[in-house]
Amino acid sequence: MINSELKPLEDLHRALSDFSRLFLVGCAACATACKAGGEEEVFKLQEWLMEQGKDVTGSVIIDEACHIMRAARDLRHHKNAVHEADALVVLACGSGVQAISSNVEKRVVGGLNSMFLGNVRRFGHFEEMCSLCGDCILNETAGICPVTTCAKGLLNGPCGGMEDGHCEVDPEIDCAWRLIYERLQTQQRQGVFARRVPPKNWSRRRKPGRYRLKDGES
Amino acid sequence: MSYLSEQLADGQFVVTAEIAPPKGTNLAPAFDEAKKFVGVTAVNVTDNQGANMRLSSLALAARLQQSGTETILQLTCRDRNRMALQSDLLGAASFGIENLLLLSGDHSKFGDQPDARPVFDLDSVQLLDMTAGLMAGVDMVGKPLNGVPRFFPGAAANPVAEPFELMFQKVAKKVESGARFFQTQAVFERRAMERFVNAMLPLGVPVIAGVLLIRSGKMARFLNHNIPGVKVPDDLVERLDKASDPMAEGIAIARETVAWAKDVCQGVHLMTLGHEDKIPEILA
Numbered sequence A: 001m002i003n004s005e006l007k008p009l010e011d012l013h014r015a016l017s018d019f020s021r022l023f024l025v026g027c028a029a030c031a032t033a034c035k036a037g038g039e040e041e042v043f044k045l046q047e048w049l050m051e052q053g054k055d056v057t058g059s060v061i062i063d064e065a066c067h068i069m070r071a072a073r074d075l076r077h078h079k080n081a082v083h084e085a086d087a088l089v090v091l092a093c094g095s096g097v098q099a100i101s102s103n104v105e106k107r108v109v110g111g112l113n114s115m116f117l118g119n120v121r122r123f124g125h126f127e128e129m130c131s132l133c134g135d136c137i138l139n140e141t142a143g144i145c146p147v148t149t150c151a152k153g154l155l156n157g158p159c160g161g162m163e164d165g166h167c168e169v170d171p172e173i174d175c176a177w178r179l180i181y182e183r184l185q186t187q188q189r190q191g192v193f194a195r196r197v198p199p200k201n202w203s204r205r206r207k208p209g210r211y212r213l214k215d216g217e218s
Numbered sequence B: 001m002s003y004l005s006e007q008l009a010d011g012q013f014v015v016t017a018e019i020a021p022p023k024g025t026n027l028a029p030a031f032d033e034a035k036k037f038v039g040v041t042a043v044n045v046t047d048n049q050g051a052n053m054r055l056s057s058l059a060l061a062a063r064l065q066q067s068g069t070e071t072i073l074q075l076t077c078r079d080r081n082r083m084a085l086q087s088d089l090l091g092a093a094s095f096g097i098e099n100l101l102l103l104s105g106d107h108s109k110f111g112d113q114p115d116a117r118p119v120f121d122l123d124s125v126q127l128l129d130m131t132a133g134l135m136a137g138v139d140m141v142g143k144p145l146n147g148v149p150r151f152f153p154g155a156a157a158n159p160v161a162e163p164f165e166l167m168f169q170k171v172a173k174k175v176e177s178g179a180r181f182f183q184t185q186a187v188f189e190r191r192a193m194e195r196f197v198n199a200m201l202p203l204g205v206p207v208i209a210g211v212l213l214i215r216s217g218k219m220a221r222f223l224n225h226n227i228p229g230v231k232v233p234d235d236l237v238e239r240l241d242k243a244s245d246p247m248a249e250g251i252a253i254a255r256e257t258v259a260w261a262k263d264v265c266q267g268v269h270l271m272t273l274g275h276e277d278k279i280p281e282i283l284a
């Protein structure tokens, strides 16, 4: 899922200083799962805004805020409340915020900082394991991504900062290359160590990404 | 041919040292320091070392090289993408710089500009491969060069890293990619260095041992906590703590390291961090 967290309240306070009537938008998908923009968080935000002396004209939790057409539909259902507001506050990832801003003329204030594509380790613990590089190397690296889980994204083995198998950047975490090495050993194969991995093809990750299913797939 | 490559090929024991570019444009202190490198074959010029922003290593290396000091240009993947690395290498060649130490680089987190975006478009193995390509007259996409650089590329290794076999797989890749010499992270234990050098023997690439001048027990503890890959053993920390003159003790430790390195490997790389005047004592 996309992990996001509430912006610092001082930042939000500043971003909202010009507005007194607000419509709130949450997201039922990722932002709910990481407890940043679900029903509960939208409600808490509403309480906080009212303490700040703002009016909340209404709110909606969109199924997937990143779905541009669905967002349009849900906003239409709340046309009047949206109309009454000076601005919309969106508790969703940056994609969600833009799905909203592309559907309304009004000012849209993003309430979250989007962080990463996160795996759930256990409830409330998220870890980034894939950074969507467009050129996946996992089949050679025993299913462990060095592009993401090595702090430097190295492709040919550990840097000189590895200490007792831990990462120089954060000694609390394992060096990605130690994990890859150990799992390849368990699987009794050489994998990525059998060759010098050439530089990554970053043109696969040219921004902004665009993708369309081919005819017959959709 | 650089002196460094000649002396290593001759089987001589080489001494290298290092110099950090200034934060600013005043090169006078660096030139003064360079004069203190007595008995040193070549001087590494560090590249935003420890991720602290300084004048470019290429600029200082070029100036030193022109004034007659042989340099080893350090180049990291942290601050440049592949285009910048290629053009800096060609630029280095145009200044007559041949010796290179090609590194991944410490993470930006450790330095004075931790908000910087670390690049790491290439890793050190890929940087070595690219350098080999330039030396063969082609850039990374195979386009021919008009004027082909001559380099003596080196790489870094940390002989005490664990797991050893994992660390060594990467070292072996570096050799395949054209590393012609290795300079190691600071080493303190002869046994660890012997293990590394023995593993290197079949690869036939000379190893230069990193020797760090530690001025006090406090500095040793700081290094252990803050510098990736440096591990000062407890007994040495204790020696420095107990010494009445810790600097003299640090020099003694460095001198002992140089002494055993002469039996074990093909040179020493002295990291004196501003105390270049102590080099003669360390080499005595």
Ligand code: SF4
Pocket: A129, A130, A131, A132, A133, A134, A135, A136, A137, A138, A145, A146, A147, A148
């Ligand atoms: S290599 Fe890593 S970042 Fe790239 S697609 Fe695979 S898992 Fe994701």
Ligand code: SF4
Pocket: A149, A150, A151, A152, A153, A154, A157, A158, A159, A160, A161, A162, A163, A166, A167, A168, A169, A174, A175, A176, A177, A178
């Ligand atoms: S210690 Fe390992 S995970 Fe950390 S930056 Fe170096 S190679 Fe990557």
